[in-house]
Amino acid sequence: MRRARRATIRPALWSPDGVEPLPGTTYLEHLAPHDGDAPLLAAAAVLEACRNPLGTTSVHTVAERLTALQGPHDVDRMLEAIRLDVRVSRLRLAELGRWLCRFGVRDWQVKGGLALLGISGTPGDAGLVARLGLLDDVTLYAAVALRNLLPPAEAESALFDLAKKVEGSGRIHCVNRLKNSRRPDVADWLLQGGHDSAV
Structure with missing residues (x-):
């Protein structure tokens, strides 16, 4: 005689x-802001801003695009996309870079300004750049x-001076750019602990 099978009760599917x-x-959600087109959109905003005398709307658009x-x-x-436009005015690029460095309120606005100055600025901008380099978040770009x-x-010399004033990742970025120096004072500083970033 066959035994009767017991009915199996399956739990309901769990629902959140x-x-x-x-x-x-x-x-x-941390992945959501990452936009593969962000560099090209930022470059387009920079180029558009530099086609005419700099104005509030165009500069603020650049600042917003840089935050992505x-x-x-x-x-x-x-920068590669900006360099492809041979008609872009270096003077306006430098003006835009200086404005972002002086008035940027978010790190990527200042980093973008430093990057623009790096391709369009003059030696006279080195003081502003070095001063911003004291901020650990932007030392690399400075x-x-x-x-x-x-x-x-x-x-x-400017990098050596900056390296002695910063710590953490900022010093690491400077040391990486000084490690092949042939200057005796730089080599001595590195050997005597200058490379120590406190990280």
């Missing part, structure tokens, strides 16, 4: 309906701009 979200930003950039690679892509703005010996 009605579950309150956790407070804060989800990890997934996400790292040195994005900055390189933006170091690159100093290398581009100044003759090699002057750039090395």
